[in-house]
Amino acid sequence: MSDVRAYPDLMLCEQCDEVYDRQAMVQGASCFCSRCGSRLGKGSLLSIGAWLAWTITAGCLFIFANTFPVATISLDGLQSEATVWQSISALAQGPGTPTAIAAGVVIIGIPGFQIALLLWLLSFAAVGKACPYFVTVLRFLHASRPWGMTEVFLLGVLVAIVKLSSYLHVVAGAGVVCVALLAPLMVVITAHDTDELWRLYERHLPCRVV
Amino acid sequence: MSSGMRARELDLVSCYLCGMVCEGRSCCEIETLYCWRCGSALRVRKHNSHARSTAYLIAALALYIPANIYPVMYTKMLGDEADSTIVGGIMEFWESGSWDIALLIFLASVAVPCTKFIAMSFLLWNGSTTEQAMVGKTRLLKFVEGIGYWSMLDVLVVAIVAALIQFNALGVAEPRLGIVFFGATVVLTMMSALSFDGRLTWDRKVAHG
Ligand SMILES: [Zn+2]
Ligand SMILES: [Zn+2]
Numbered sequence: 018m019s020d021v022r023a024y025p026d027l028m029l030c031e032q033c034d035e036v037y038d039r040q041a042m043v044q045g046a047s048c049f050c051s052r053c054g055s056r057l058g059k060g061s062l063l064s065i066g067a068w069l070a071w072t073i074t075a076g077c078l079f080i081f082a083n084t085f086p087v088a089t090i091s092l093d094g095l096q097s098e099a100t101v102w103q104s105i106s107a108l109a110q111g112p113g114t115p116t117a118i119a120a121g122v123v124i125i126g127i128p129g130f131q132i133a134l135l136l137w138l139l140s141f142a143a144v145g146k147a148c149p150y151f152v153t154v155l156r157f158l159h160a161s162r163p164w165g166m167t168e169v170f171l172l173g174v175l176v177a178i179v180k181l182s183s184y185l186h187v188v189a190g191a192g193v194v195c196v197a198l199l200a201p202l203m204v205v206i207t208a209h210d211t212d213e214l215w216r217l218y219e220r221h222l223p224c225r226v227v
Numbered sequence: 228m229s230s231g232m233r234a235r236e237l238d239l240v241s242c243y244l245c246g247m248v249c250e251g252r253s254c255c256e257i258e259t260l261y262c263w264r265c266g267s268a269l270r271v272r273k274h275n276s277h278a279r280s281t282a283y284l285i286a287a288l289a290l291y292i293p294a295n296i297y298p299v300m301y302t303k304m305l306g307d308e309a310d311s312t313i314v315g316g317i318m319e320f321w322e323s324g325s326w327d328i329a330l331l332i333f334l335a336s337v338a339v340p341c342t343k344f345i346a347m348s349f350l351l352w353n354g355s356t357t358e359q360a361m362v363g364k365t366r367l368l369k370f371v372e373g374i375g376y377w378s379m380l381d382v383l384v385v386a387i388v389a390a391l392i393q394f395n396a397l398g399v400a401e402p403r404l405g406i407v408f409f410g411a412t413v414v415l416t417m418m419s420a421l422s423f424d425g426r427l428t429w430d431r432k433v434a435h436g
Contacts, residue, residue, distance in 0.1 A: 021249045021250060021251055021260050021261065021262070021263045021269070022249065022250040022251070022263070023247050023248065023249050023250070023262075023263035023264065024239070024247075024248045024249070024250070025247065025248075027239070027248040028241065028246060028248060029234050029239065029240075029241040029246075029248055031241075031425070031426075032365050032368075032425040032426060032429070033233075033361075033365070033425070033426060033429040034233050034234040034235065034241075034426055034429065035232075035233060035234075036232045036233065036234055036237060036239065036248075053361065053362055053365045053429065054362050054365065054366065055365050055366075055369065055425075058246075087387075087391075088391055090391060090392075099390070099391055099393075104387065104390030104391055104393065105386070105390055107390060107393040108386060108389055108390040108393060108402075111393075111401060112401055112402070113386070113389050113390075113401055113402040115402075115407050115410075116382065116385060116386045116389070116402040116406055116407065116410070117386060117390070119382060119386075119410050120382065120383055120386035120387075120390075123379060123383075124383065152244075152265045152266060152267075155244060155245070155265070156244060156267075159244055163372070163375075163376065163417060163421060164376075166376055166379055166383070169376060169377055169379050169380055169383060170383055172331070172380055173380055173383030173384045173386075173387055174387055176328055176331065176332065176380070176384045177383075177384050177387035177388045177391065179325060179328050180320070180328075180384065180388055181388060181391060181392070183323055184304040184305060184398060185304075185398070187391075211245075212246065215245045215246070215247070215264060215265070218264070218265075219264055222264070
C-alpha cells in the first residue's frame with residue numbers, strides 16, 4: 018500500500034463531494050446529502066449471512082431458470098419446448114449471431130458471473146475472512162453492475178410469448194416462474210452496500226497506516 | 228452531520244471503488260496516488276468525463292437513425308411474410324388489439340432513448356448554476372442511469388421470439404440489421420450516462436460562485 022493518509026471516519030457525497038462524518042451518519046435515519054439531495058451509501062439491509070443465503074437462493078434459481086423450459090409452443094399437434102440456453106444457442110447458429118451474443122451476455126453471462134463472484138466473496142466473508150483476489154472480485158462486481166438485465170429479460174419473455182401467441186399456441190413454462198423470482202433477487206444481491214466487506218478487508222491489511 | 232465543507236477545501240479525494248477518503252487531492256493531477264485500502268488509482272473526477280460522455284451520446288444518436296430505418300425482424304408465419312421495423316412492430320401490436328404491449332414497447336424503444344438523448348444533452352450543455360437547477364440535474368442523472376437499460380427490451384424480445392421459433396418448423400423469425408444498430412444505441416447511451424461525472428455540474432457552480 019502507498020503512504021497516502023486515509024480517513025476511515027469520513028465519507029464524500031458521490032455526486033457533489035460534500036464531506037460527511039461516517040460515525041454521525043450511522044445513527045441518523047436520513048442518509049441524504051444536504052447539499053445535492055442524493056443518497057449517501059445504500060445502507061446495509063442484510064447481514065453478511067443473510068446476503069450469502071439470498072445469493073445461494075439466487076444461484077439455485079439461476080440454474081432452474083436455465084434448465085426448465087421457458088415456453089412450450091404447439092401447433093396442430095407439433096409440440097416443442099425450449100430452455101433459455103437452448104434457444105440462445107440455436108439463435109447463434111443462424112444470421113442472428115450478434116443478437117444472440119448480446120442477449121446471452123446480459124441475461125445469462127453477467128448474472129451468472131455476478132452470482133459466482135458473490136458466492137466466492139460472501140462464503141469467505143461469512144466466516145470473517147477476506148477471500149483471495151478480494152479487490153479484483155469487487156472491481157468486477159462494480160463494473161458489471163449496470164449490465165445485468167434479468168428484470169428486462171422477464172418482461173421480454175412475456176412480450177415474446179404474447180407476440181407469438183397470435184400465430185401459435187404458446188404456454189409459459191416453469192423457467193419463466195424462476196426468472197420472475199430471480200429478477201428481484203438479483204437487484205437485492207447486486208445492489209447491496211459493500212461497505213461492511215471493505216471494513217472486513219481493512220482489518221486484514223498487513224499494516225495500518227492511520 | 229455534514230461538515231459544510233467540500234473535499235477540495237480539505238484536500239481530500241474518495242476512492243471510486245471502496246469509498247475510502249484519502250488525502251492528497253491536489254497531488255492527484257501531478258502524480259498517480261493509490262487508495263490506501265484497495266490500491267485503486269485515485270482520481271478527482273472520472274477520466275475525460277465530458278468529452279467521452281459527449282462522444283458516446285453523438286454516436287448513439289447517429290446509430291438511432293439506421294436503427295429506425297432498417298427492419299429489426301423478419302417473420303414468416305403461416306404464409307405471412309413481413310419485415311418489421313421498431314415502429315412497425317409497435318403498430319402491429321396496436322392494431323391487433325394489445326395496446327398495453329404496444330405502449331410498453333413504445334416506452335422502451337422510443338420514449339426511453341429519446342428521453343436519454345434530451346436529458347444527456349441537457350446535462351452536458353446546460354450551464355445554469357442555481358441551487359434548484361443543480362439538485363434537479365443531480366436527480367436527472369440518477370434517473371437516466373436508472374431507466375437506461377430498459378431499452379434493451381426490444382433487443383431481448385426479438386432475440387427470444389427468433390430463438391423460440393427455431394424449435395418450430397411452422398414459422399421463421401430472424402433478427403435483422405436494425406436490431407444490431409438499436410442494441411448499439413442502447414449500449415452507447417448507457418456508456419454516455421456512466422461516463423458522465425455528476426460532480427462536474429457542481430464544479431461549475433463553484434467556479435461561478
Ligand atoms: Zn451531495
Ligand atoms: Zn479504495
